[in-house]
Amino acid sequence: MKIDRIDIIRVKVPFAHPFETSFTRFVERDALLVKIYSEGLIGYGECKAFYAPLYNPEDNGTCHHIIKDILVPLLLHKEVSGPAEFMEKVSFIRGNRLAIASVENALWDLKVQREGKSLKTLLGGTRDEVQVGVSLGIEKTIPELLKKIEKYLAEGYHRTKIKIRPGWDIEVIKEVRRHYPKITLTVDANSDYTLADMDIFKAMDEYNLCYIEQPLGENDIIDHAVLQKSIQTRLCLDESIVSLESARQAIEMGSCKVINVKSSRVGGICESIKIHDLCMKHDIPLWVGGMTELGIGRVQNISLASMPHFTLANDIAASNRYFDEDITIPTVNITDRCTLLVPDENNGVFYTVDDKAIDRMMVARDVFK
Amino acid sequence: MKIKKVVLRKMEMTLKAPFETSFGVTRSKKFIVVEIHGKDHVGYGDCSAFAAPWYNEETTESAWYVIQEFLIPTLFSNDEISTPEEMHEQFAWIRRNKMAKAAIDCALWDLYAKEQNISLSEALGGTRDQIETGVSLGIQKSPEELVRTVEKYMKEGYRRVKVKIKPGKDIDYLSAVRKEFGDIMLMADANSAYTLNDLDLFKELDKLNLLMIEQPLADDDIIDHVKLQSAMQTRICLDESIHSVEDARKAIELGSMKTINIKVARVGGLTEARKVHDLCQQHDIPVWCGGMLDTGIGRAHNISVASLPNYQFPGDVPASDRYYEHDFMSPSVTIDKNAMIKVPKKPGIGFEPVQELLERFTYEKKEFIR
Numbered sequence: 001m002k003i004d005r006i007d008i009i010r011v012k013v014p015f016a017h018p019f020e021t022s023f024t025r026f027v028e029r030d031a032l033l034v035k036i037y038s039e040g041l042i043g044y045g046e047c048k049a050f051y052a053p054l055y056n057p058e059d060n061g062t063c064h065h066i067i068k069d070i071l072v073p074l075l076l077h078k079e080v081s082g083p084a085e086f087m088e089k090v091s092f093i094r095g096n097r098l099a100i101a102s103v104e105n106a107l108w109d110l111k112v113q114r115e116g117k118s119l120k121t122l123l124g125g126t127r128d129e130v131q132v133g134v135s136l137g138i139e140k141t142i143p144e145l146l147k148k149i150e151k152y153l154a155e156g157y158h159r160t161k162i163k164i165r166p167g168w169d170i171e172v173i174k175e176v177r178r179h180y181p182k183i184t185l186t187v188d189a190n191s192d193y194t195l196a197d198m199d200i201f202k203a204m205d206e207y208n209l210c211y212i213e214q215p216l217g218e219n220d221i222i223d224h225a226v227l228q229k230s231i232q233t234r235l236c237l238d239e240s241i242v243s244l245e246s247a248r249q250a251i252e253m254g255s256c257k258v259i260n261v262k263s264s265r266v267g268g269i270c271e272s273i274k275i276h277d278l279c280m281k282h283d284i285p286l287w288v289g290g291m292t293e294l295g296i297g298r299v300q301n302i303s304l305a306s307m308p309h310f311t312l313a314n315d316i317a318a319s320n321r322y323f324d325e326d327i328t329i330p331t332v333n334i335t336d337r338c339t340l341l342v343p344d345e346n347n348g349v350f351y352t353v354d355d356k357a358i359d360r361m362m363v364a365r366d367v368f369k
Numbered sequence: 370m371k372i373k374k375v376v377l378r379k380m381e382m383t384l385k386a387p388f389e390t391s392f393g394v395t396r397s398k399k400f401i402v403v404e405i406h407g408k409d410h411v412g413y414g415d416c417s418a419f420a421a422p423w424y425n426e427e428t429t430e431s432a433w434y435v436i437q438e439f440l441i442p443t444l445f446s447n448d449e450i451s452t453p454e455e456m457h458e459q460f461a462w463i464r465r466n467k468m469a470k471a472a473i474d475c476a477l478w479d480l481y482a483k484e485q486n487i488s489l490s491e492a493l494g495g496t497r498d499q500i501e502t503g504v505s506l507g508i509q510k511s512p513e514e515l516v517r518t519v520e521k522y523m524k525e526g527y528r529r530v531k532v533k534i535k536p537g538k539d540i541d542y543l544s545a546v547r548k549e550f551g552d553i554m555l556m557a558d559a560n561s562a563y564t565l566n567d568l569d570l571f572k573e574l575d576k577l578n579l580l581m582i583e584q585p586l587a588d589d590d591i592i593d594h595v596k597l598q599s600a601m602q603t604r605i606c607l608d609e610s611i612h613s614v615e616d617a618r619k620a621i622e623l624g625s626m627k628t629i630n631i632k633v634a635r636v637g638g639l640t641e642a643r644k645v646h647d648l649c650q651q652h653d654i655p656v657w658c659g660g661m662l663d664t665g666i667g668r669a670h671n672i673s674v675a676s677l678p679n680y681q682f683p684g685d686v687p688a689s690d691r692y693y694e695h696d697f698m699s700p701s702v703t704i705d706k707n708a709m710i711k712v713p714k715k716p717g718i719g720f721e722p723v724q725e726l727l728e729r730f731t732y733e734k735k736e737f738i739r
Contacts, residue, residue: 052439057465061438062431069430070421092393094588095426095465218464219612222591222619242589249592 005037005369045106048264048291066099097267104268125306133159133313156338159313290315295328412480416472417661467637474638495676503529503683512545658684665698669718697726
């Protein structure tokens with residue numbers, strides 16, 4: 001297909017409920033969208049970077065530059081067969097996977113439209129609906145956290161994840177477990193710990209956690225192997241898995257027993273498929289992680305999670321969990337079973353992009369044609 | 370240090386000859402120069418990132434953005450800074466972006482040494498009066514041409530020769546040099562162009578008694594290199610894989626290499642470079658100083674850091690006229706007939722910009738007043 005035009009759109013969307021992670025307080029989703037025009041069709045991709053390099057080395061500023069100066073020239077007015085060929089073209093680029101994924105995702109959207117098949121079908125998805133878990137930030141007090149957990153459990157969420165950081169960890173886990181002995185409970189440490197904290201993790205073994213997410217260094221595979229061998233609880237890697245190669249190494253080293261796949265973090269859906277297939281072979285269960293994305297990314301995540309080996313509850317929220325206004329029609333709604341329906345050719349679930357909403361939230365646009 | 374203002378410059382200098390690596394050909398170097406103005410002195414740093422992200426994830430533009438958006442505001446949030454290490458800590462919340470951080474860190478070290486009225490080498494704990502440099506050669510058209518090029522540099526006094534290799538341009542090229550020049554310090558730099566499937570080739574290279582093979586496998590790998598190092602005698606040197614003292618610790622623990630090429634820019638500045646140096650020294654792992662087609666400022670920092678005791682192999686620290694017609698720092702760096710460079714004794718980096726040349730090579734300039 002010939003690429004006729006590419007737009008980079010920056011939007012700012014207020015969060016319905018500002019929240020805190022171990023990095024900072026988030027009040028709005030500041031995001032880049034990529035719109036690729038090809039032979040009468042338009043494909044959309046969402047860049048999952050944040051305003052600052054908090055999660056990985058990238059941020060909206062560096063992604064904007066990489067998309068504009070490096071990726072657009074590789075595609076504009078050129079012939080490209082699809083996302084797989086694009087990934088070959090960008091193989092000389094080191095890192096910058098969030099930027100690459102935004103363009104790759106838009107090419108998948110075009111592929112879906114050209115082939116007249118759903119993304120689920122193209123990915124070989126086997127689920128009609130995917131399970132949703134809830135992820136809770138650091139609260140001021142344990143009772144406040146318990147109140148939130150109560151609310152979400154009542155709504156039927158399939159997994160409760162609490163963010164931890166030094167000083168807000170073992171006591172919190174202990175109290176949550178005391179109140180809810182049976183729930184599927186996980187913790188996410190966002191790389192706030194080191195191997196010197198081994199005792200804290202050994203203590204966590206007592207609380208039957210489903211997994212501990214990314215406890216150590218954000219690019220580490222090696223120390224996690226040491227930790228995993230010393231505790232019973234499964235480790236789940238997030239930031240450390242940036243590619244098929246890093247997944248292979250983590251499996252070989254025994255660094256984790258679960259992987260959180262964020263397609264943006266690994267450079268897109270093509271690489272996510274490879275990681276999925278490798279993990280299926282090695283029986284490493286997967287789930288789809290979130291980057292507080294807007295509707296475009298959210299809908300692609302639902303389809304990704306329909307693949308067979310995404311067996312754990314995902315961090316894919318309904319639109320209104322984060323935003324009063326989202327950018328798809330319809331917005332993404334959760335079923336009364338706390339699941340999300342996967343769009344396919346037959347079930348009548350179908351999302352389009354709400355261009356009017358994007359126009360309202362747009363703060364900048366670059367057009368390349 | 371009380372910071373008054375920061376000046377950022379985007380500069381470009383044309384290379385004397387195009388430089389070819391396994392990624393492609395580089396014809397000119399775009400880079401960022403940082404001036405940090407204290408009360409009486411100016412500290413200089415540069416950012417080595419290339420225009421496109423083929424060496425690591427950073428580019429000139431991404432560093433330009435990160436320095437302005439995140440590093441300068443963090444710097445300016447301090448009324449006074451006692452040491453460069455203090456800022457290094459304050460930048461820790463920013464993931465990676467090491468080359469951007471290095472530009473600020475190096476400028477702060479220069480300013481710090483000037484305010485202390487000592488040389489940068491002394492400030493860092495350097496022990497050498499002079500450092501040895503080697504020559505680094507891009508991929509040549511044929512083994513014969515490589516031999517001719519090596520001969521030219523041997524005549525100039527270089528004792529260590531580094532040859533860039535890529536699949537198809539490796540064993541024949543290195544063998545030709547070994548055959549022609551006998552027992553010279555010969556090493557190869559693979560810039561991650563190989564995988565563990567090439568084990569047989571590495572076993573062949575192992576017979577050539579190379580000083581080291583630099584970064585044979587993937588650019589962020591520490592794990593696969595363990596398998597390669599344990600399968601061969603020749604030292605593996607890690608370059609791109611080592612971004613921090615933490616990475617160095619893991620590589621030492623696992624046995625991924627026997628030497629590290631410390632590029633100041635890659636590890637985020639002199640503060641982290643010295644930590645990597647110290648850790649390696651404790652573990653008897655010799656290190657050496659790599660280059661990024663450096664211009665005068667980066668070269669000056671490299672000369673000072675390479676005076677630390679555990680920098681034991683000749684560095685990639687070229688003379689001023691090796692890559693560029695004119696450099697903008699004075700005095701020019703020259704190499705004596707034994708391939709040695711004198712470590713400056715003057716306060717700070719020991720080199721000053723020639724204002725006219727500094728302006729000539731600048732194509733964009735921004736000032737930030739605190």
